[in-house]
Amino acid sequence: MTTTAASLRRELADTLAERGHLTDPVWRAAIENAPRELFLGPSFYRPSGTQWEPVHHDQLGVDEWLHLVYADTTWVTQVDGTDAADAPGPLAGRPTSSSTLPSLVVRMLELAGLRDGDKVLEIGTGTGYSTVVLCHRLGDKLVFSVEYDPGLAALAADRIHAAGFTPTLVTGDGLQGHKDGADYDAIVATCSVRSIPRSWLWQLRDGGTITTTISGWMLASGLIRLTMGEDGTATGRFTGDTIGYMLARPHERPPRPPVIRHPGTTRATLVDPNLIETWTGHFVAQLAAPSAELVSTSDSVILVDVATGSQAWTEPAGGGGWTVHQHGPLPLWDQVEGALATWKEAGAPDQSAFGMSVTDDTQTVWLGEPSGPSWHLPA
Numbered sequence: 001m002t003t004t005a006a007s008l009r010r011e012l013a014d015t016l017a018e019r020g021h022l023t024d025p026v027w028r029a030a031i032e033n034a035p036r037e038l039f040l041g042p043s044f045y046r047p048s049g050t051q052w053e054p055v056h057h058d059q060l061g062v063d064e065w066l067h068l069v070y071a072d073t074t075w076v077t078q079v080d081g082t083d084a085a086d087a088p089g090p091l092a093g094r095p096t097s098s099s100t101l102p103s104l105v106v107r108m109l110e111l112a113g114l115r116d117g118d119k120v121l122e123i124g125t126g127t128g129y130s131t132v133v134l135c136h137r138l139g140d141k142l143v144f145s146v147e148y149d150p151g152l153a154a155l156a157a158d159r160i161h162a163a164g165f166t167p168t169l170v171t172g173d174g175l176q177g178h179k180d181g182a183d184y185d186a187i188v189a190t191c192s193v194r195s196i197p198r199s200w201l202w203q204l205r206d207g208g209t210i211t212t213t214i215s216g217w218m219l220a221s222g223l224i225r226l227t228m229g230e231d232g233t234a235t236g237r238f239t240g241d242t243i244g245y246m247l248a249r250p251h252e253r254p255p256r257p258p259v260i261r262h263p264g265t266t267r268a269t270l271v272d273p274n275l276i277e278t279w280t281g282h283f284v285a286q287l288a289a290p291s292a293e294l295v296s297t298s299d300s301v302i303l304v305d306v307a308t309g310s311q312a313w314t315e316p317a318g319g320g321g322w323t324v325h326q327h328g329p330l331p332l333w334d335q336v337e338g339a340l341a342t343w344k345e346a347g348a349p350d351q352s353a354f355g356m357s358v359t360d361d362t363q364t365v366w367l368g369e370p371s372g373p374s375w376h377l378p379a
Contacts, residue, residue, distance in 0.1 A: 003063050005037055008070035012102060015072060021103040024110055030136035031102060037069045038159050039129040040099055043084035044075040051090040052079045074101045077127060078152070095246065097152055099127045100190060104243055109133065111225050111239065112186050112211040118142065121181060121203065123174035123212075124190035124248070128156035128163075134188075135165040143167035144181040146174040148249050175250055177203045184208060191248040192221055194290070195377040196234070196358045204228050213245050214238075214356070214365070214377070217253045217306060218286040218294040220279075221245070222351050226358060233359050235370070240352035242279050256293050257309045259302055264311075264327030271340045273301040273314040273322055280351045281340060287365055287375035288339035289332050303332040312336075342373045 013031045016022035022031065045052040057065050068075075077084055078097035109130075114120060118138060125131055125147035134143045145167055147153035153171040160167065170178050174189070175197040182203035192215035200210055208228050215221040221244030226236040247253070275281035276294065285294070292310075295302040302313040310328025317323040324333045346353070346367055356365050366374040 003066055005035060005066055005070070006032075008066055009033070009036075012070045012072065016103050016106060019103065022106050022110075026137055027106055027110060027133075030133045031106065033136050034129060034133045035163060036099070036102070036129055037066060038163055039127040039132070039156075040069055040075060040077070041085065041127075041155070041159075043087075044077050044099065045079060045084050045087070045091075045095075046075070048090055051092050052076060052087075052095070053090045054084045054087040056085075072101050072103050074104075075099045078149075083151070096249075097126055097149065098246070099129055100245070105130045105133060105190075107241065107243070108188055108190070108211055108223075109137070111223070112188050112209055113225070114138065114186055118185035119181070119183075120144070120186045120188060121178060121184045122146070122188050122190065123177075123200075124148075124245075125153060125156045125169060126190055127152075128160045130190055131156070131160055131167060131169075132163050132165055135160075135167055140165040140167040144170065144178050144184070146170045146172055146178055148173055173250060175199065175248055179203055186211065189213070189248075190245060192245045192251075193248050194251045195363050195379065196226070198360055201228070201232070201234060201358065201360065204234075206230050210234060213243070215244060215247055216286045216290050216378075218282065218289075218292060219244070219247075220282040220286040222283055222354070224356055226356065233357060235355065235357045237355040238351045240350045253293060254306050256304055256306055257311075259295055259304060259313075260311065260327075261302075261313050262311065262325065262327040264325045266323060266325050268317065269314060269322040269324045269333070269337065271337050271344065273324075275340050275344075275348075276301055276336070280348070281343070283351060283354075284339045284343045285336045287377075288335040289330075290378045292332055303336065305330050305332055339375065343367065346373075 042057045076095040076098045080093035119142045122145040125145040131145045177199040183205040187210045189212035192213040210226040222238040223241045226234040291307040292303045292305045310330035312326045312333035363377040364374040
Protein backbone atom coordinates (compact mmCIF):
# COMPACT_ATOMS: atom_id res chain seq x y z
CA MET A 1 0.00 0.00 0.00
CA THR A 2 1.30 3.47 -0.87
CA THR A 3 2.47 5.48 2.13
CA THR A 4 0.76 8.85 2.49
CA ALA A 5 2.60 12.06 3.29
CA ALA A 6 0.25 12.66 6.23
CA SER A 7 1.19 9.35 7.86
CA LEU A 8 4.90 10.06 7.35
CA ARG A 9 4.47 13.47 8.98
CA ARG A 10 2.95 11.76 12.02
CA GLU A 11 5.78 9.23 12.06
CA LEU A 12 8.31 12.06 11.87
CA ALA A 13 6.63 13.81 14.80
CA ASP A 14 6.69 10.54 16.78
CA THR A 15 10.39 10.09 16.04
CA LEU A 16 11.27 13.64 17.05
CA ALA A 17 9.27 13.29 20.27
CA GLU A 18 10.96 9.98 21.14
CA ARG A 19 14.39 11.57 20.65
CA GLY A 20 13.46 14.49 22.88
CA HIS A 21 13.50 17.04 20.05
CA LEU A 22 9.77 17.74 20.11
CA THR A 23 8.37 18.52 23.56
CA ASP A 24 5.63 21.09 22.94
CA PRO A 25 2.27 19.87 21.53
CA VAL A 26 1.80 23.05 19.49
CA TRP A 27 5.04 22.44 17.62
CA ARG A 28 4.08 18.80 17.15
CA ALA A 29 0.87 19.91 15.46
CA ALA A 30 2.89 22.21 13.18
CA ILE A 31 5.23 19.38 12.14
CA GLU A 32 2.27 17.08 11.50
CA ASN A 33 0.73 19.63 9.16
CA ALA A 34 3.68 21.17 7.30
CA PRO A 35 4.04 19.49 3.85
CA ARG A 36 7.82 19.19 3.53
CA GLU A 37 7.48 17.53 0.11
CA LEU A 38 6.11 20.79 -1.24
CA PHE A 39 9.24 22.67 -0.15
CA LEU A 40 11.82 20.19 -1.38
CA GLY A 41 10.32 20.48 -4.84
CA PRO A 42 11.18 18.11 -7.63
CA SER A 43 14.87 17.70 -6.74
CA PHE A 44 17.54 17.94 -4.06
CA TYR A 45 21.15 16.86 -3.63
CA ARG A 46 22.60 14.06 -1.55
CA PRO A 47 26.30 13.53 -0.85
CA SER A 48 28.18 11.15 -3.11
CA GLY A 49 31.85 10.92 -2.16
CA THR A 50 33.30 14.41 -2.64
CA GLN A 51 30.41 15.52 -4.85
CA TRP A 52 26.71 16.32 -4.60
CA GLU A 53 24.39 14.06 -6.58
CA PRO A 54 21.02 15.48 -7.69
CA VAL A 55 18.04 13.30 -6.78
CA HIS A 56 14.97 13.87 -8.93
CA HIS A 57 11.40 13.07 -7.95
CA ASP A 58 10.57 11.45 -11.27
CA GLN A 59 13.48 9.01 -10.94
CA LEU A 60 12.04 7.49 -7.77
CA GLY A 61 8.77 5.88 -6.80
CA VAL A 62 6.38 7.91 -4.67
CA ASP A 63 7.10 5.86 -1.54
CA GLU A 64 10.87 6.15 -1.82
CA TRP A 65 10.64 9.89 -2.50
CA LEU A 66 8.37 10.57 0.45
CA HIS A 67 10.48 8.48 2.82
CA LEU A 68 13.51 10.57 1.86
CA VAL A 69 11.53 13.78 2.28
CA TYR A 70 10.37 12.87 5.79
CA ALA A 71 13.69 11.54 7.03
CA ASP A 72 15.15 13.71 9.78
CA THR A 73 17.90 14.81 7.41
CA THR A 74 19.18 18.03 5.93
CA TRP A 75 18.77 17.92 2.16
CA VAL A 76 20.95 20.32 0.18
CA THR A 77 18.93 22.15 -2.47
CA GLN A 78 21.59 24.41 -4.00
CA VAL A 79 25.35 24.02 -4.59
CA ASP A 80 27.35 27.14 -5.46
CA GLY A 81 24.14 28.75 -6.69
CA THR A 82 22.97 25.82 -8.87
CA ASP A 83 19.57 24.44 -7.88
CA ALA A 84 19.30 20.66 -7.84
CA ALA A 85 16.61 20.73 -10.53
CA ASP A 86 19.06 22.46 -12.90
CA ALA A 87 22.13 20.32 -12.18
CA PRO A 88 23.38 18.41 -15.24
CA GLY A 89 24.85 15.76 -12.94
CA PRO A 90 26.91 15.42 -9.74
CA LEU A 91 28.63 18.65 -8.73
CA ALA A 92 31.61 19.49 -6.58
CA GLY A 93 31.24 22.64 -4.54
CA ARG A 94 29.87 24.24 -1.42
CA PRO A 95 26.19 24.03 -0.43
CA THR A 96 24.51 27.43 -0.57
CA SER A 97 20.97 26.46 0.46
CA SER A 98 19.29 23.50 2.10
CA SER A 99 16.16 22.20 3.78
CA THR A 100 17.31 21.87 7.38
CA LEU A 101 16.60 18.65 9.22
CA PRO A 102 13.24 18.97 11.02
CA SER A 103 14.69 18.20 14.46
CA LEU A 104 16.94 21.27 14.19
CA VAL A 105 14.05 23.43 12.97
CA VAL A 106 12.05 22.39 16.03
CA ARG A 107 15.05 22.79 18.36
CA MET A 108 15.54 26.38 17.22
CA LEU A 109 11.87 27.27 17.49
CA GLU A 110 11.39 25.66 20.90
CA LEU A 111 14.56 27.37 22.17
CA ALA A 112 13.19 30.72 20.99
CA GLY A 113 10.37 30.29 23.52
CA LEU A 114 7.68 31.59 21.18
CA ARG A 115 4.22 32.11 22.66
CA ASP A 116 0.76 32.83 21.28
CA GLY A 117 0.64 36.35 19.90
CA ASP A 118 4.41 36.72 19.41
CA LYS A 119 5.60 38.50 16.30
CA VAL A 120 8.67 36.81 14.84
CA LEU A 121 11.26 37.79 12.25
CA GLU A 122 12.85 34.82 10.50
CA ILE A 123 16.25 35.43 8.92
CA GLY A 124 16.65 33.08 5.96
CA THR A 125 13.43 31.87 4.33
CA GLY A 126 15.33 29.19 2.41
CA THR A 127 12.90 26.65 1.00
CA GLY A 128 10.06 28.07 3.11
CA TYR A 129 9.51 24.93 5.22
CA SER A 130 10.43 26.51 8.57
CA THR A 131 8.40 29.59 7.63
CA VAL A 132 5.29 27.45 7.23
CA VAL A 133 6.01 25.66 10.53
CA LEU A 134 6.02 29.12 12.13
CA CYS A 135 2.79 30.06 10.36
CA HIS A 136 1.07 26.90 11.66
CA ARG A 137 2.12 27.86 15.19
CA LEU A 138 1.60 31.62 15.26
CA GLY A 139 -0.62 32.48 12.29
CA ASP A 140 0.83 34.01 9.15
CA LYS A 141 0.10 37.64 10.12
CA LEU A 142 2.72 37.42 12.88
CA VAL A 143 5.45 35.88 10.72
CA PHE A 144 7.98 37.98 8.78
CA SER A 145 10.73 36.26 6.80
CA VAL A 146 13.70 37.62 4.85
CA GLU A 147 15.63 35.76 2.13
CA TYR A 148 18.85 37.05 0.56
CA ASP A 149 18.74 35.04 -2.70
CA PRO A 150 16.06 36.44 -5.09
CA GLY A 151 15.56 33.13 -6.89
CA LEU A 152 15.13 31.20 -3.65
CA ALA A 153 12.84 33.91 -2.30
CA ALA A 154 10.51 33.72 -5.33
CA LEU A 155 10.37 29.92 -5.23
CA ALA A 156 9.74 29.86 -1.49
CA ALA A 157 6.96 32.44 -1.84
CA ASP A 158 5.18 30.31 -4.44
CA ARG A 159 5.39 27.25 -2.21
CA ILE A 160 4.34 29.06 0.97
CA HIS A 161 1.31 30.50 -0.83
CA ALA A 162 0.51 27.04 -2.26
CA ALA A 163 0.48 25.76 1.32
CA GLY A 164 -2.21 28.33 2.11
CA PHE A 165 -0.22 30.97 4.01
CA THR A 166 0.53 34.62 3.35
CA PRO A 167 3.21 35.80 5.80
CA THR A 168 5.22 38.94 5.06
CA LEU A 169 8.04 37.80 2.77
CA VAL A 170 10.96 40.09 2.02
CA THR A 171 13.80 39.71 -0.47
CA GLY A 172 16.92 41.37 0.85
CA ASP A 173 19.79 41.25 3.29
CA GLY A 174 18.53 39.58 6.45
CA LEU A 175 21.38 41.14 8.41
CA GLN A 176 19.47 44.42 8.00
CA GLY A 177 16.33 42.84 9.44
CA HIS A 178 13.00 44.29 8.34
CA LYS A 179 12.31 47.58 10.12
CA ASP A 180 8.78 47.94 8.70
CA GLY A 181 7.62 45.06 10.88
CA ALA A 182 9.43 46.08 14.07
CA ASP A 183 9.30 45.76 17.02
CA TYR A 184 9.61 41.97 17.13
CA ASP A 185 9.12 39.64 20.06
CA ALA A 186 11.67 37.23 18.61
CA ILE A 187 14.23 36.98 15.83
CA VAL A 188 15.16 33.48 14.68
CA ALA A 189 18.00 32.97 12.20
CA THR A 190 18.25 29.88 10.01
CA CYS A 191 21.76 30.93 9.02
CA SER A 192 24.88 31.52 11.12
CA VAL A 193 26.40 34.94 11.75
CA ARG A 194 29.89 36.05 12.78
CA SER A 195 28.35 38.62 15.11
CA ILE A 196 24.90 39.99 15.88
CA PRO A 197 23.83 42.73 13.44
CA ARG A 198 22.96 46.00 15.18
CA SER A 199 19.73 46.19 13.18
CA TRP A 200 18.49 43.07 14.98
CA LEU A 201 19.03 44.79 18.33
CA TRP A 202 17.23 47.93 17.17
CA GLN A 203 14.22 45.99 15.86
CA LEU A 204 13.69 43.88 19.00
CA ARG A 205 11.43 44.88 21.86
CA ASP A 206 12.69 44.94 25.45
CA GLY A 207 12.58 41.38 26.72
CA GLY A 208 12.58 40.01 23.17
CA THR A 209 14.91 37.23 22.09
CA ILE A 210 17.40 36.47 19.33
CA THR A 211 17.98 32.78 18.58
CA THR A 212 20.88 32.11 16.26
CA THR A 213 24.14 30.27 15.76
CA ILE A 214 27.39 32.18 16.09
CA SER A 215 29.96 30.93 13.61
CA GLY A 216 32.98 32.23 11.71
CA TRP A 217 35.59 31.55 9.09
CA MET A 218 36.83 28.42 10.88
CA LEU A 219 33.23 27.16 10.59
CA ALA A 220 32.97 26.44 14.31
CA SER A 221 29.47 27.06 15.63
CA GLY A 222 27.52 27.73 18.82
CA LEU A 223 23.76 27.91 19.35
CA ILE A 224 22.52 30.68 21.63
CA ARG A 225 19.38 32.57 22.68
CA LEU A 226 19.97 36.17 23.69
CA THR A 227 17.43 38.20 25.67
CA MET A 228 17.24 41.98 25.34
CA GLY A 229 17.48 43.81 28.66
CA GLU A 230 16.03 47.20 29.50
CA ASP A 231 19.53 48.71 29.29
CA GLY A 232 19.84 47.70 25.64
CA THR A 233 22.23 44.81 26.31
CA ALA A 234 21.35 41.39 24.94
CA THR A 235 22.79 38.48 26.92
CA GLY A 236 22.55 34.71 26.96
CA ARG A 237 24.39 31.42 27.30
CA PHE A 238 25.28 28.96 24.58
CA THR A 239 23.27 25.75 24.73
CA GLY A 240 26.07 23.28 24.05
CA ASP A 241 24.19 21.75 21.07
CA THR A 242 26.59 20.44 18.44
CA ILE A 243 24.76 21.98 15.51
CA GLY A 244 25.42 24.63 12.91
CA TYR A 245 24.00 26.46 9.91
CA MET A 246 25.54 27.88 6.75
CA LEU A 247 26.98 31.37 7.22
CA ALA A 248 24.83 34.28 6.11
CA ARG A 249 26.08 35.18 2.65
CA PRO A 250 27.34 38.67 3.58
CA HIS A 251 29.38 36.98 6.35
CA GLU A 252 30.87 34.31 4.07
CA ARG A 253 34.62 33.76 3.95
CA PRO A 254 36.65 35.70 1.38
CA PRO A 255 39.02 33.75 -0.89
CA ARG A 256 41.71 32.05 1.16
CA PRO A 257 45.39 32.75 0.42
CA PRO A 258 47.34 29.68 -0.71
CA VAL A 259 48.71 27.48 2.04
CA ILE A 260 52.51 27.73 2.15
CA ARG A 261 54.28 25.82 4.88
CA HIS A 262 56.83 28.56 5.42
CA PRO A 263 59.34 27.63 8.16
CA GLY A 264 58.82 31.00 9.84
CA THR A 265 59.56 31.06 13.55
CA THR A 266 59.53 27.63 15.14
CA ARG A 267 58.91 26.47 18.70
CA ALA A 268 57.29 23.67 20.68
CA THR A 269 53.56 24.00 21.27
CA LEU A 270 52.26 24.41 24.81
CA VAL A 271 48.92 22.69 24.12
CA ASP A 272 47.97 19.72 21.99
CA PRO A 273 46.82 20.96 18.54
CA ASN A 274 44.27 18.13 18.48
CA LEU A 275 42.19 20.14 20.98
CA ILE A 276 40.97 22.06 17.92
CA GLU A 277 39.34 18.86 16.67
CA THR A 278 36.84 18.94 19.57
CA TRP A 279 33.59 20.88 19.21
CA THR A 280 34.34 23.42 21.94
CA GLY A 281 38.07 23.60 21.27
CA HIS A 282 37.30 24.46 17.65
CA PHE A 283 34.97 27.24 18.84
CA VAL A 284 37.59 28.62 21.26
CA ALA A 285 40.21 28.68 18.49
CA GLN A 286 37.83 30.65 16.28
CA LEU A 287 37.20 33.18 19.06
CA ALA A 288 40.94 33.75 19.36
CA ALA A 289 41.61 34.12 15.61
CA PRO A 290 38.32 35.27 14.03
CA SER A 291 39.76 36.12 10.60
CA ALA A 292 41.56 32.79 10.18
CA GLU A 293 40.51 29.65 8.38
CA LEU A 294 41.36 26.17 9.63
CA VAL A 295 42.83 23.55 7.32
CA SER A 296 43.50 20.18 8.92
CA THR A 297 45.43 17.23 7.54
CA SER A 298 46.11 13.83 9.08
CA ASP A 299 49.21 15.11 10.89
CA SER A 300 48.92 18.90 10.94
CA VAL A 301 46.73 21.82 11.97
CA ILE A 302 47.07 24.74 9.57
CA LEU A 303 45.74 28.24 10.25
CA VAL A 304 45.54 30.81 7.44
CA ASP A 305 44.50 34.40 8.18
CA VAL A 306 42.53 35.68 5.20
CA ALA A 307 42.96 39.33 6.21
CA THR A 308 46.76 39.45 6.57
CA GLY A 309 48.02 36.23 4.98
CA SER A 310 49.58 35.15 8.29
CA GLN A 311 49.91 31.39 8.66
CA ALA A 312 50.70 28.83 11.33
CA TRP A 313 51.11 25.08 10.99
CA THR A 314 51.96 22.27 13.36
CA GLU A 315 53.83 19.02 12.92
CA PRO A 316 54.66 16.11 15.22
CA ALA A 317 57.91 16.41 17.13
CA GLY A 318 60.06 13.76 18.70
CA GLY A 319 58.93 12.42 22.05
CA GLY A 320 55.25 12.78 21.29
CA GLY A 321 55.06 16.57 21.30
CA TRP A 322 54.29 19.09 18.59
CA THR A 323 56.16 21.88 16.84
CA VAL A 324 54.51 24.99 15.44
CA HIS A 325 55.75 27.24 12.64
CA GLN A 326 54.40 30.81 12.40
CA HIS A 327 54.81 33.36 9.64
CA GLY A 328 53.32 36.81 8.96
CA PRO A 329 52.24 39.85 10.99
CA LEU A 330 49.78 37.93 13.22
CA PRO A 331 51.09 35.23 15.58
CA LEU A 332 48.10 33.01 14.90
CA TRP A 333 49.15 30.05 17.00
CA ASP A 334 50.07 32.29 19.95
CA GLN A 335 46.53 33.65 19.92
CA VAL A 336 44.87 30.25 19.60
CA GLU A 337 47.19 28.58 22.06
CA GLY A 338 46.52 31.21 24.72
CA ALA A 339 42.76 30.80 24.38
CA LEU A 340 42.96 27.01 24.49
CA ALA A 341 45.18 27.18 27.59
CA THR A 342 42.64 29.45 29.32
CA TRP A 343 39.86 27.02 28.47
CA LYS A 344 41.89 24.06 29.75
CA GLU A 345 42.68 25.87 33.01
CA ALA A 346 38.91 26.26 33.51
CA GLY A 347 38.53 22.47 33.19
CA ALA A 348 37.82 22.37 29.42
CA PRO A 349 34.03 22.66 29.93
CA ASP A 350 31.61 22.21 27.07
CA GLN A 351 30.14 25.13 25.19
CA SER A 352 27.30 25.64 27.70
CA ALA A 353 29.88 27.22 30.03
CA PHE A 354 30.19 30.14 27.59
CA GLY A 355 27.91 33.15 27.29
CA MET A 356 27.65 36.29 25.24
CA SER A 357 26.90 39.98 25.80
CA VAL A 358 25.92 42.30 22.95
CA THR A 359 25.57 46.09 22.92
CA ASP A 360 25.59 48.66 20.13
CA ASP A 361 29.33 49.06 20.64
CA THR A 362 30.78 45.71 21.69
CA GLN A 363 30.13 41.99 21.38
CA THR A 364 31.96 39.60 23.66
CA VAL A 365 31.87 35.88 24.29
CA TRP A 366 32.88 35.05 27.85
CA LEU A 367 33.75 31.94 29.81
CA GLY A 368 31.93 31.29 33.09
CA GLU A 369 30.59 34.77 33.83
CA PRO A 370 30.64 38.15 32.03
CA SER A 371 33.56 39.15 34.26
CA GLY A 372 35.56 36.06 33.25
CA PRO A 373 37.92 35.54 30.29
CA SER A 374 36.40 37.01 27.14
CA TRP A 375 36.93 37.44 23.43
CA HIS A 376 35.60 40.15 21.12
CA LEU A 377 33.62 39.16 18.03
CA PRO A 378 34.38 40.91 14.73
CA ALA A 379 32.27 43.95 13.90
